[in-house]
Amino acid sequence: MTPDTLNFIIIDDSKLDCFIADKIIRNTGKAGDIKSFTNAATALEHIKETPPPADAKTTVLLDIQMPVMNGFEFIEAFEQLPAEIVGGYNVYMLSSSINENDLNRVKNYHSIKQFLNKPLTSSALAAILEEQAQ
Amino acid sequence: MDKTEKIKILYIDDEVNNLHGFKASFRFDYTIFIAVNVTEALAHLEQQPDIRVILSDQRMPDKTGVQFFGDIRDKYPSPVRILITGYTDIESVIDAINLGNIYRYVKKxxxxxxxxxxxxxxxxxxxxNSMLGIKNRELQKAYDELDKFAYSVTHDMRGPLLSILGAIDIAQGIDDIADIKEMLGMMDKSVQKLDTFIQSIHDYYNLNRGQMKITDIKFDEIVKDLKDIYDITGKTNKIAFEISVDQQENFRSDEMSLRIILNNLLSNSFKYQRRSIDNKYVKLDIKVSNSTAHITVQDNGIGIDEANVNKIFNMFYRATSEEMGSGFGLYNVKDAIGKLNGEITVDTKxxxxxxxxxxxPTK
Structure with a gap:
């Protein structure tokens, strides 16, 4: 059964980028709970401590280049978490990077569903929602 | 000629008389190592890595000169090889060039x-050749730096631009003025961040490619400019700015480098404040004594995690999620201080x- 709303976690050190993602998600009308984190380490703590709802996966939009803990460091720590937690999330990597190494590196992490270019657009988000509905 | 200036030569020949004759003729011109067989020659090469020229006789019992050169080429590529021989048939010349990579051929x-x-x-x-080697290594280093630079530049310059682009896209579908104003505020920050980054690149370029201009430094005047800039920031954000300058003696240095140092340290102190506290302050203290300028920049801001202190001077390193930083400022500070033969220490919690x-130190 397709749930009516989806929960989101946005991880980006730029407040403006968090704001943009938040707006675009709300505009879809399918937004459930949306949480923004400017620090990936804080986001990881949050994920560790809150069990995701059993009926639908939470979508994570993750930036690559961030201070303190970057996107790749986050995903490595995330994949170490218990399988039932990891299984509760769909992670999408989001970046302004046009670096080939970054793009290739994304493929090495099985928990990353897809790489998305910044800025996030409503059509890109619509495609994600479409995919999750199936 | 001073003995230390003599270049090192290795001569290998199975005829001991030739070796001694050679040594007698050239011992004033070069530092000469002689070897009666391949084993001795290899021992010399092992012990004297700065042998520049190797001369070898072609006809020797254990190996020909060409074979010897062919064998050592990979392990000792630097010394230049000269073959001495009585044979000048075309076959041996071709072998010498192709196998031994001979530089010169001397006829007996x-x-x-x-x-x-x-x-x-x-x-x-x-x-x-060795100059070329040194230049190549320098060039490789410059390329590596450029790669790192290009990678971060694409991110740091595109990042704010793409944010603004995204915001514009959303703003077109929003009617609420308050929402739009909130977004404009954030777009403003993005533009400022980009501008700061471009200025840092300019500083970086000046420090690395520009010439130093040593003049008499009047710290009073430099500080007056800084006070004008940071008094405004201080007032807006309720941060007390205390300055003390004590310069009784002449001090000579590069003013632009000094400004880069002071400006970056101060701007960090003003930027990374704790929002929650009331008595925010930044203190600048400059004292010139014994031909040395002592500069202290102190704040009671967010501080730096002990685990990361050693990384703060690295290019593009950012110690905090506060989004204003580019990771360029302290790198430039360290660079500038290095150029002025100075030192920097940090005490932070x-x-x-x-x-x-x-x-x-004064110049």
Whole structure:
């Protein structure tokens, strides 16, 4: 059964980028709970401590280049978490990077569903929602 | 000629008389190592890594000169190889060039001039090659830096631009003025961040490619400019700015580098404040004594995690999620201080503040 709303976690050190993602998600009308984190380490703590709802996966939009803990460091720590937690999330990597190494590196992490270019657009988000509905 | 300036030569020949004759003729011109067989020659090469020219006889019992050169080429590529031989048939010449990669061919019986000319030219060749090696390494380093630079520049310049682009896209579908104003505020920050980054690149370029201009430094005047800028920031954000300058003696240095140092340290102190506290302050203290400038920049801001202190001067390193930083400022500070033969130390504690101490000797 397709749930009516989806929960989101946005991880980006730029407040403006968090704001943009938040707006675009709300505009879809399918937004459930949306949480923004400017620090990936804080986001990881949050994920560790809150069990995701059993009926639908939470979508994570993750930036690559961030201070303190970057996107790749986050995903490595995330994949170490218990399988039932990891299984509760769909992670999408989001970046302004046009670096080939970054793009290739994304493929090495099985928990990353897809790489998305910044800025996030409503059509890109619509495609994600479409995919999750199936 | 000073003994230390003599270049090192290795001569290998199975005829001991030839070796001694050679040594007698050239011992004043070069530091000569002689070897009666391959084993001895290899021992010399092992012990004297700066041998520049190797001369070898072609006809030896255990190996020909060409074979010897062919064998050592990979392990000792730097010394220039000269073959001495009575045989001048075309086959051995071709072998010498193809297998042994010979630089010169000296015909027996040789004259002192033949040998001397060959060695001097070989030495020139050696010098050119090693200079090329040094230049290549420098170039490689510059390329590596450029790669790192290009990677971060694409991110740091595109990042704010793409944010703004995204915001514009959303704003077009929003009617609520308050929402739009909130977004404009954030777009403003993005533009400022980009501008700061471009200025840092300019600083970086000046520090790396620009010439230093040593003049008499009047710290009073530099500080007056800084006070004008940071008094406004201080008032807006309720941060007390205390300055003390004590300069009784002459001090000579590069003013632009000093400004880069002071400006970056101060801007960090003003930027990374703790929002929650009331008595926010930034203190600048400059004292010139014993031909040295002691600069202290102190704040009671967010401080730096002890685990990350050693990384803060690295290019593009950012210690905090506060989004204003580009990771360029302190790198430029360290670069500038290095150019002025100065030193910087930092004393910092998370959630208590940071104190940067700089000492710079006069030029």
């Amino acid at each position: 019986p040789w004259t002192d001039t033949d040998i001397k000319t060959a060695i001097d030219q070989a030495n020139q060749y050696y010098l050119t 998370l959630n208590e503040g940071s104190t940067f101490k700089v000492t710079i």
